[in-house]
Amino acid sequence: MRSIHVDTGVADALAAFEMPQRLGFGVLMAPVMYRCQYQDGRWWDAELMPYGPLQIDPAAKVLHYAQEIFEGLKAYRVDRDRAALFRPQMNWERMNLSARRLCMPDIPRDIFMQAVQTVTAYCEDFIPRNSGQSLYLRPFMFGTQPDLSVAAANSYSFLVIASPSEVYHSGSMRVLVERNDSRAAVGGTGAEKVGGNYAASLQSVQATLAKGFDQTLWLHPSDRRHIEELSGMNFFAVMEGELHTPALSGSILPGVTRDSLIQLARALDITVHERPMDIDDLLALIKSGTCTEAFACGTATIVSPISVLGDADGQVYELPDTPGPVARQLRQALLDIQEGRGSDRFDWMSPIPPECYP
Amino acid sequence: MRSIHVDTGVADALAAFEMPQRLGFGVLMAPVMYRCQYQDGRWWDAELMPYGPLQIDPAAKVLHYAQEIFEGLKAYRVDRDRAALFRPQMNWERMNLSARRLCMPDIPRDIFMQAVQTVTAYCEDFIPRNSGQSLYLRPFMFGTQPDLSVAAANSYSFLVIASPSEVYHSGSMRVLVERNDSRAAVGGTGAEKVGGNYAASLQSVQATLAKGFDQTLWLHPSDRRHIEELSGMNFFAVMEGELHTPALSGSILPGVTRDSLIQLARALDITVHERPMDIDDLLALIKSGTCTEAFACGTATIVSPISVLGDADGQVYELPDTPGPVARQLRQALLDIQEGRGSDRFDWMSPIPPECYP
Ligand SMILES: Cc1ncc(COP(=O)(O)O)c(C=O)c1O
Ligand SMILES: Cc1ncc(COP(=O)(O)O)c(C=O)c1O
Numbered sequence: 001m002r003s004i005h006v007d008t009g010v011a012d013a014l015a016a017f018e019m020p021q022r023l024g025f026g027v028l029m030a031p032v033m034y035r036c037q038y039q040d041g042r043w044w045d046a047e048l049m050p051y052g053p054l055q056i057d058p059a060a061k062v063l064h065y066a067q068e069i070f071e072g073l074k075a076y077r078v079d080r081d082r083a084a085l086f087r088p089q090m091n092w093e094r095m096n097l098s099a100r101r102l103c104m105p106d107i108p109r110d111i112f113m114q115a116v117q118t119v120t121a122y123c124e125d126f127i128p129r130n131s132g133q134s135l136y137l138r139p140f141m142f143g144t145q146p147d148l149s150v151a152a153a154n155s156y157s158f159l160v161i162a163s164p165s166e167v168y169h170s171g172s173m174r175v176l177v178e179r180n181d182s183r184a185a186v187g188g189t190g191a192e193k194v195g196g197n198y199a200a201s202l203q204s205v206q207a208t209l210a211k212g213f214d215q216t217l218w219l220h221p222s223d224r225r226h227i228e229e230l231s232g233m234n235f236f237a238v239m240e241g242e243l244h245t246p247a248l249s250g251s252i253l254p255g256v257t258r259d260s261l262i263q264l265a266r267a268l269d270i271t272v273h274e275r276p277m278d279i280d281d282l283l284a285l286i287k288s289g290t291c292t293e294a295f296a297c298g299t300a301t302i303v304s305p306i307s308v309l310g311d312a313d314g315q316v317y318e319l320p321d322t323p324g325p326v327a328r329q330l331r332q333a334l335l336d337i338q339e340g341r342g343s344d345r346f347d348w349m350s351p352i353p354p355e356c357y358p
Numbered sequence: 359m360r361s362i363h364v365d366t367g368v369a370d371a372l373a374a375f376e377m378p379q380r381l382g383f384g385v386l387m388a389p390v391m392y393r394c395q396y397q398d399g400r401w402w403d404a405e406l407m408p409y410g411p412l413q414i415d416p417a418a419k420v421l422h423y424a425q426e427i428f429e430g431l432k433a434y435r436v437d438r439d440r441a442a443l444f445r446p447q448m449n450w451e452r453m454n455l456s457a458r459r460l461c462m463p464d465i466p467r468d469i470f471m472q473a474v475q476t477v478t479a480y481c482e483d484f485i486p487r488n489s490g491q492s493l494y495l496r497p498f499m500f501g502t503q504p505d506l507s508v509a510a511a512n513s514y515s516f517l518v519i520a521s522p523s524e525v526y527h528s529g530s531m532r533v534l535v536e537r538n539d540s541r542a543a544v545g546g547t548g549a550e551k552v553g554g555n556y557a558a559s560l561q562s563v564q565a566t567l568a569k570g571f572d573q574t575l576w577l578h579p580s581d582r583r584h585i586e587e588l589s590g591m592n593f594f595a596v597m598e599g600e601l602h603t604p605a606l607s608g609s610i611l612p613g614v615t616r617d618s619l620i621q622l623a624r625a626l627d628i629t630v631h632e633r634p635m636d637i638d639d640l641l642a643l644i645k646s647g648t649c650t651e652a653f654a655c656g657t658a659t660i661v662s663p664i665s666v667l668g669d670a671d672g673q674v675y676e677l678p679d680t681p682g683p684v685a686r687q688l689r690q691a692l693l694d695i696q697e698g699r700g701s702d703r704f705d706w707m708s709p710i711p712p713e714c715y716p
Binding site: 025033051056059063064068070101136140142147148151168180181185186187188196201202203205206 | 383387411412416421426428496500505507508509510517526538540542543544545553554557589
């Protein structure tokens with residue numbers, strides 16, 4: 001393993017940390033963080049530090065041109081002796097796709113794995129052990145070079161912070177179809193986990209909440225007809241017992257949960273269709289009773305049933321089965337693996353190597 | 359005027375600052391910066407501080423969801439006793455359009471003006487006095503709330519930093535038509551000065567340079583046919599002595615320089631067409647000799663003639679007049695106003711109020 005410098009303040013930070021009664025999602029930050037910096041064409045020594053403010057030059061590229069990418073994955077300890085990560089390899093690979101899209105250096109596998117494993121190991125005592133809870137890990141990287149020209153930076157910080165969390169959304173969701181705004185263009189950054197996609201989505205997220213819905217459903221930015229995804233989740237619908245999800249269009253994030261559910265469904269003999277899904281067709285199929293279930297999925301939320309799809313014209317389309325049998329079955333199968341109850345038949349769980357512990 | 363706290367280090371920072379021989383663009387940072395913070399629903403006291411690193415929480419929204427906007431404007435001192443800003447009101451208005459698009463609070467006019475005026479006043483001695491040089495001012499604002507949910511922040515920093523600069527691009531430019539990537543979607547953030555647009559453009563900027571060109575020419579993200587703009591400049595072409603520029607499509611930045619050139623051209627009896635401009639038509643018109651000039655404009659570059667348009671298929675289209683008579687005439691008319699030689703007939707120059715000086 002790469003050497004890592006453990007800051008002298010880490011032990012005190014760990015000792016001083018107290019777990020509150022209520023966790024929420026992504027609000028409570030774990031007491032340590034990992035940082036590795038890239039400069040002069042190479043990665044320098046990694047540090048584990050107490051969680052705390054970063055020093056950033058006011059002209060750093062990240063603050064002006066949003067040269068920033070991130071990932072999200074979880075460490076589980078429910079029904080486990082020691083913590084385990086869910087499919088970290090997928091997040092590492094996707095993070096490097098994001099990095100390339102924004103002209104950032106690749107993150108070596110050993111740095112990424114050291115980062116998520118070490119933060120998890122040091123925080124093991126703070127990983128909640130009730131079903132649905134976990135340690136949410138947030139790897140991120142941004143350009144630090146202070147220079148106002150529109151060009152890629154020559155220096156970067158890669159960090160991992162973590163948050164002991166509940167699921168992002170519990171219960172069922174009311175979802176509003178977005179007919180005007182887009183989160184990313186064709187030829188843009190929609191297939192990558194890039195800060196700008198989320199900035200572009202905020203206006204719709206806010207309007208959606210104001211209208212009494214929980215989440216925006218995004219359509220294809222050019223044809224304005226095909227379903228893409230939600231702001232932080234992929235979309236599924238169930239018709240006659242079969243699963244339908246938008247094909248990866250190039251502007252959709254290829255979700256790790258989406259991929260996992262597709263594999264699980266097939267293993268459970270549920271037919272899965274990855275295909276372009278026209279929103280008007282879907283709404284008609286809900287109305288006619290052919291589409292009985294819809295749900296969203298993602299690392300933060302796992303599987304969240306959708307109770308209602310609302311359209312911009314004020315029409316609402318209720319899904320009769322909420323939570324429906326397919327969503328429930330898939331959610332349970334996935335959680336059973338993540339939470340150590342089911343057999344890890346796909347080899348998805350990644351234990352923390354002993355040398356990562358303090 | 360709003361009260362402003364001048365940090366005790368400012369005098370020393372100013373005294374220690376040395377102007378180098380070569381300036382470049384946006385590389386040399388002026389020794390002071392302005393900051394005003396927004397929290398609990400209101401703006402707090404402003405500070406003028408020595409230029410230096412900011413403290414940012416690792417979970418701040420800006421580092422993950424790119425909730426960040428910026429502006430660019432210039433203070434001129436060529437042929438002037440005291441510094442003057444070019445159309446700062448336009449930048450203030452546009453910055454608030456950007457703020458609204460990203461669900462950020464409006465910046466009050468007095469804060470914006472105090473910021474750009476005070477930084478200019480304190481840096482007056484560092485505003486270069488050769489034609490084409492100026493003090494480039496960079497107002498920017500970002501979300502600081504530490505919270506990983508995809509939602510607008512409840513706290514913000516607004517800053518102004520500055521850079522004594524040359525023009526961004528001198529001489530003529532070779533411009534490459536981008537047929538694949540997009541910088542912003544229809545329904546996205548292309549009409550606003552939002553970090554994510556620039557992150558999305560980096561890949562094309564880099565590929566363009568690698569192919570021996572200077573700038574990317576962006577097309578409409580959905581129709582892939584109509585010309586939008588360059589990565590930091592608007593686009594103009596001259597046909598039979600008349601000026602043509604893409605109409606504001608909703609995904610183009612409404613440039614202050616673009617607006618100024620349109621006004622200047624009309625005052626000089628040059629006919630101006632703001633209209634959708636098809637790239638293939640334009641290339642054909644260059645080939646046939648009808649289109650004789652093309653140029654780009656923006657705060658950083660002022661007016662930059664385009665010598666060549668290259669297409670993705672390898673074809674190159676040379677503009678016979680580089681720099682052409684219309685570009686030269688407009689550039690001179692604009693610089694004469696900015697640099698205090700011509701009469702300020704449109705009332706564009708904004709002097710710094712005496713109370714802003716140290
Ligand atoms: C836009 C978007 N879509 C989908 C997802 C779901 O992906 P994953 O299952 O990898 O978490 C996420 C986030 O995680 C996301 O940000
Ligand atoms: C994308 C883009 N287009 C055009 C411009 C030109 O606008 P202005 O003339 O206001 O500087 C800029 C920058 O300034 C820009 O970033």
